[in-house]
Structure formats: C-alpha cells, structure tokens
Amino acid sequence: MFLRKVTTKKNGREYVYVKLIESYRMEGKVKQRVLANFGSLDNLTPGKIKSLIASLSKLHNEIETGDNQLTNVDNLVLQMESLQARLARSDIRHVMEKAIRCPKQLDLAQALVIKSAAGENVNLPIQDVCKRTGLCDGTNIQFYHVTKKLGQEEVRQALFHHWLLSSGCDKKSAKTVFIHIVPAVFKGAFYEGFVPEVFLLPEHYRKKLILLLACDEKGTPVEFEYAEGLKHLPQQVELLVQRMKNQARIQAVVLDAENYLSAGSKNYLVAGMMPDDEKHRQDTSYFQGVQVQSHGQDKTKELQAKLARTSAGLEMIKADILLGKLSRESAIRKRAAMVLKDNDCQDMVAYRYDQDSNSFAYEIKEEMVNRKNRSEIITTWGVKGFNTKEGSLPEWVGIHVGRFTEISDQLRIPLINVCAEYHYSPEIISGHILLEVIKSRLQEDNNIADQEVKSGECLGLCI
Structure with a gap:
C-alpha cells in the first residue's frame, strides 16, 4: 500500500487529493484500487499528518505485541x-x-x-x-x-x-x-x-x-x-x-545513609551508616542492615536444575528401597551423599533413613535455597540516644526497598x-x-504460605 496525490481540474481550478492505493494481481496482471480517500491536500496540515503517523504507529505496536x-x-x-x-x-x-x-x-x-x-x-x-x-x-x-x-x-x-x-x-x-x-x-x-x-x-x-x-x-x-x-x-x-x-x-x-537530615527531633532518631573506625562508640547503639539482591535468571535456572537432578536421584533411591534393591543402611547413605555431592546440594537438601521402618525421606531447605539465590549486603548503622524503654533495637534490620x-x-x-x-x-x-506496598505485602504473605506448604510436603516424603 502507498499514498498517491491525484490532481483534477474543475471550473478552471486545480485540486489535489490524497488517496491510499493498494496494488493487487488479477489474471496475471497488476492492478490498483483505492482503499481510502484522505480528502484535499489543503486540509492535510503537518499536525494532522503527524497524528495519522502516530495512529498508524500505535496500531502497528498493538498488532506486533498483541499475541x-x-x-x-x-x-x-x-x-x-x-x-x-x-x-x-x-x-x-x-x-x-x-x-x-x-x-x-x-x-x-x-x-x-x-x-x-x-x-x-x-x-x-x-x-x-x-x-x-x-x-x-x-x-x-x-x-x-x-x-x-x-x-x-x-x-x-x-x-x-x-x-x-x-x-x-x-x-x-x-x-x-x-x-x-x-x-x-x-x-x-x-x-x-x-x-x-x-x-x-x-x-x-x-x-x-x-x-x-x-x-x-x-x-x-x-x-x-x-x-x-x-x-x-x-x-x-x-x-x-x-x-x-x-x-x-x-x-x-x-535510616539516613546520605545524611539528608542533620539531626533528629523529639519525635524520631536518625541512624547513620558507620565507618569501621567508629563502630565502638559508647554513646551509640548499633544494628546490622541486611540488603538482599537476587541473582540473575541464568543463576536461578542453574540452581533449579541442580535441585531437580538431586530430587530425581533421591527418588531413585526411594524406588530401589521399595523394590528391595537397597537394604543396607551404609549403602543407602553413601549413595544419597554421592547424589548431593555430585549436584553441589549438600547444604540445600537433607535426607534421613530409618532402618526399623525401612523408610527414606528428604527435605529441600527453602531458606538455604533462597540464600543461594541471592546475595546479602551487610551494613552497620549507629543510633545516638536510643531509649530502650520505648522499644528494643534489634540486631538485624531488613532493607528491602x-x-x-x-x-x-x-x-x-x-x-x-x-x-x-x-x-x-x-x-x-x-x-x-x-x-506497590500492598503488592509487596501480598508477595511476602504468599512466600510465607508457600514455605509452610513445602515444609509440610517435605515432612510427608517418607515412604
């Protein structure tokens, strides 16, 4: 499709119109037909042309990203x-x-x-x-x-x-x-x-x-x-x-890391980030700030693959125990330890075997998995004049902003x-x-619920 200017004469005057033309093939010949008439060129101001281009661009983006x-x-x-x-x-x-x-x-x-x-x-x-x-x-x-x-x-x-x-x-x-x-x-x-x-x-x-x-x-x-x-x-x-x-x-x-507030007030205290040489002042109370940064998608997928391979290996051990192919405790523990070591999951997965009931179970430590999937930045903060009668200062404070x-x-x-x-x-x-605040709280509630469900599932893995 393309635009074409068409000139006509009427009563001695010349008129220029703009039309949208489409080429098509019929019986081996290329023909053209008018799809739309945009009217006189005099009425198409630069602003209207720009608006038309914008509209077409918007339509193109909608079609392109529609799926x-x-x-x-x-x-x-x-x-x-x-x-x-x-x-x-x-x-x-x-x-x-x-x-x-x-x-x-x-x-x-x-x-x-x-x-x-x-x-x-x-x-x-x-x-x-x-x-x-x-x-x-x-x-x-x-x-x-x-x-x-x-x-x-x-x-x-x-x-x-x-x-x-x-x-x-x-x-x-x-x-x-x-x-x-x-x-x-x-x-x-x-x-x-x-x-x-x-x-x-x-x-x-x-x-x-x-x-x-x-x-x-x-x-x-x-x-x-x-x-x-x-x-x-x-x-x-x-x-x-x-x-x-x-x-x-x-x-x-x-928490004022950039020293935006020169001092506190009777209503609030100001905590500053402390340099190493000022971490033991007697007039100051201290706490650690923990800022969590998630690893990239590739790192996450690699971790998930390791856990999947580990689970598959431990499930094979459970199957062999059921079929009577494995019965000696030392052999079971040796094989399970090898599965964890081969997949570098010793600190993320725990297993146990009970010889009396001939049962084998394993558990994925979600908290440890989350730690592996993120890095933590630890900072030290100091507060002057903290009143222990009006609240307690924890050792660790989460910074998730x-x-x-x-x-x-x-x-x-x-x-x-x-x-x-x-x-x-x-x-x-x-x-x-x-x-955004509601969203963050919903996600945190969901993470806690998921951990509780997974903990329950892990307890039920025993055969």
Missing part, C-alpha cells in the same frame, strides 16, 4: 484465584471496607490491587485487563477516582492501622519502626491530547520523589509518605512519624485534565505507592 499481551492476560486469568485467595488471606479487602463503603468502588479497588499484584507483565490499561479477565469493569473516570481514594487519608489510615497492629505495634507495648529514605521516580503514561478519532503519540510523565517507607525490623512496609524535594524532607518525616504515633506506641528511627525506586502508573489511561501535574495529583501518586 504477547494476550498471553500475559491469559496468565493473569490463571492467577486470578490465587490472587483473590491472597487478598482474602491478608484481610486487605476487609480492612478497605471500613473506608470504602460503596461496593462498586470496593470491587474496582480490588481489580486495581490484582492488576498491580500480577506484575509488570500485564502492561495493558486497567479497562482492557478487566474486560479480558472478568474483573470488575469501570470507566476511566471511575478507576481514576478509586485510585485517588486509595491515596487519601481515610483508606491509608485504615490499612496502616491494621498493619501496625499486625506487626506488634499498639498503644500498650512499644515498638521500633525504621523509616527508609528511598530516592524514587514515579513513571506515568498518558496520551498528551487528542484530535478527532486520532491519538497523539504517548508521552511519558516522570516525577522524582523522596519516598519515606516505614517498615518493621523484617523490612515489611507498614506506612509511607513522600517529599518532592530535600527542602520538604524534614517536614514530611515529622508528618509520617506523628501519624504513626497517633495510632501506636512507637520509636521511629530514620529496591522495588520502590520506580513506581509505575497502573491505570494507563488518557489524561483526565489537560495538565499532567493535575492528572498526577499527590493523591493519585500516593494511591499508586499504596498499590
């Missing part, structure tokens, strides 16, 4: 029951009911949570995901207002009060909460404007933030706030700490207002941060 997106949505459909079960297990929907009383809005909020929890593979607008998966459907405006409501104080307070209590914080017993300072970027995606029936090229919105993520000692987020610059950072820290103190008896410690350095727009809808700053209001950005 992948359908596959991703199919995967999301398969995850639906699991995701909804996780929501029910975490009581998130039940807690949100206290602040979102409209059933329709509650269903829309749940759809947003599920899309966010499904991960970056589902990169479609929220409406498309809902239509293809059977989630609660709504208009762009409805989803926008629900996201805004998630970022408002009523919903956040209900969830954070629940999370603070679940982490052991209440008005009676003191608890230490660690506030991580996370330089982050909010990434939005929208269409800058419209001409009739034609989208303009999508523009990407970026906003730099300083995220204040309040976590328990394991690194699980319980609250957050954000500042739009260093100038507002102390004020936002005070706001976050006071909000938590209104709900529970806590002692807040801010890497996922929060980029917060992505889960709606992917056209601008509600011509001004991007108005569209991405503080409540909308907070709503998206809250979705």
Whole structure:
C-alpha cells in the first residue's frame, strides 16, 4: 500500500487529493484500487499528518505485541484465584471496607490491587485487563477516582492501622519502626491530547520523589509518605512519624545513609551508616542492615536444575528401597551423599533413613535455597540516644526497598485534565505507592504460605 496525490481540474481550478492505493494481481496482471480517500491536500496540515503517523504507529505496536499481551492476560486469568485467595488471606479487602463503603468502588479497588499484584507483565490499561479477565469493569473516570481514594487519608489510615497492629505495634507495648529514605521516580503514561478519532503519540510523565517507607525490623512496609524535594524532607518525616504515633506506641528511627537530615527531633532518631573506625562508640547503639539482591535468571535456572537432578536421584533411591534393591543402611547413605555431592546440594537438601521402618525421606531447605539465590549486603548503622524503654533495637534490620525506586502508573489511561501535574495529583501518586506496598505485602504473605506448604510436603516424603 502507498499514498498517491491525484490532481483534477474543475471550473478552471486545480485540486489535489490524497488517496491510499493498494496494488493487487488479477489474471496475471497488476492492478490498483483505492482503499481510502484522505480528502484535499489543503486540509492535510503537518499536525494532522503527524497524528495519522502516530495512529498508524500505535496500531502497528498493538498488532506486533498483541499475541504477547494476550498471553500475559491469559496468565493473569490463571492467577486470578490465587490472587483473590491472597487478598482474602491478608484481610486487605476487609480492612478497605471500613473506608470504602460503596461496593462498586470496593470491587474496582480490588481489580486495581490484582492488576498491580500480577506484575509488570500485564502492561495493558486497567479497562482492557478487566474486560479480558472478568474483573470488575469501570470507566476511566471511575478507576481514576478509586485510585485517588486509595491515596487519601481515610483508606491509608485504615490499612496502616491494621498493619501496625499486625506487626506488634499498639498503644500498650512499644515498638521500633525504621523509616527508609528511598530516592524514587514515579513513571506515568498518558496520551498528551487528542484530535478527532486520532491519538497523539504517548508521552511519558516522570516525577522524582523522596519516598519515606516505614517498615518493621523484617523490612515489611507498614506506612509511607513522600517529599518532592530535600527542602520538604524534614517536614514530611515529622508528618509520617506523628501519624504513626497517633495510632501506636512507637520509636521511629530514620535510616539516613546520605545524611539528608542533620539531626533528629523529639519525635524520631536518625541512624547513620558507620565507618569501621567508629563502630565502638559508647554513646551509640548499633544494628546490622541486611540488603538482599537476587541473582540473575541464568543463576536461578542453574540452581533449579541442580535441585531437580538431586530430587530425581533421591527418588531413585526411594524406588530401589521399595523394590528391595537397597537394604543396607551404609549403602543407602553413601549413595544419597554421592547424589548431593555430585549436584553441589549438600547444604540445600537433607535426607534421613530409618532402618526399623525401612523408610527414606528428604527435605529441600527453602531458606538455604533462597540464600543461594541471592546475595546479602551487610551494613552497620549507629543510633545516638536510643531509649530502650520505648522499644528494643534489634540486631538485624531488613532493607528491602529496591522495588520502590520506580513506581509505575497502573491505570494507563488518557489524561483526565489537560495538565499532567493535575492528572498526577499527590493523591493519585500516593494511591499508586499504596498499590506497590500492598503488592509487596501480598508477595511476602504468599512466600510465607508457600514455605509452610513445602515444609509440610517435605515432612510427608517418607515412604
């Protein structure tokens, strides 16, 4: 197909039209036909031509990536029951009911949570995901207002009060909460404007933030706030700490590796990263920060292959015991040890043999596997003036904030207002941060549940 200018004359005037032409073959001859008429060349301004190119580019991308997106949505459909079960297990929907009383809005909020929890593979607008998966459907405006409501104080307070209590914080017993300072970027995606029936090229919105993520000692987020610059950072820290103190008896410690805060306040303490020559000051309390980094995909697959080969080898031993081919304890233990050694799994798999019952069992140590699949960065932090009467300072503190350095727009809808700053209001950005916090908590709850299930399965491996 191609575009052709066609010139005609009428009443002594010359007119130029633009047509879309297609070549085709009929009876061995090449012919041409008109597929579309774009009208007079005088009406095709550079802006309209650019819009047409953008529209064609958008259509090309949709066709090119359509199969992948359908596959991703199919995967999301398969995850639906699991995701909804996780929501029910975490009581998130039940807690949100206290602040979102409209059933329709509650269903829309749940759809947003599920899309966010499904991960970056589902990169479609929220409406498309809902239509293809059977989630609660709504208009762009409805989803926008629900996201805004998630970022408002009523919903956040209900969830954070629940999370603070679940982490052991209440008005009676003191608890230490660690506030991580996370330089982050909010990434939005929208269409800058419209001409009739034609989208303009999508523009990407970026906003730099300083995220204040309040976590328990394991690194699980319980609250957050954000500042739009260093100038507002102390004020936002005070706001976050006071909000938590209104709900529970806590002692807040801010982890300030870059020395953004010159000093603490009566409401919170500041922990700095300690150099080696200052790790034994008597006026300072210390703890270790543990930051976990996962290995690449190739390393993970290699580890999974080793475990698969080990399991296959140990299952063969079980089969030989059943068939009577193996009966001597020394021979069984020697062969099992060889399987572990050959696959370098001595510290990841444990086995046992009971001669009285002639039973053989093995267990994969999930915690050790997780350690093998990641690297840990250990840092030392020091806090001056820590009050042991207002909470205890643990020996180890989890630092799991890497996922929060980029917060992505889960709606992917056209601008509600011509001004991007108005569209991405503080409540909308907070709503998206809250979705990321919920996602991280759901994944952690799921990991704990998986470990409990696998531990139960391992105990049942005995024949």
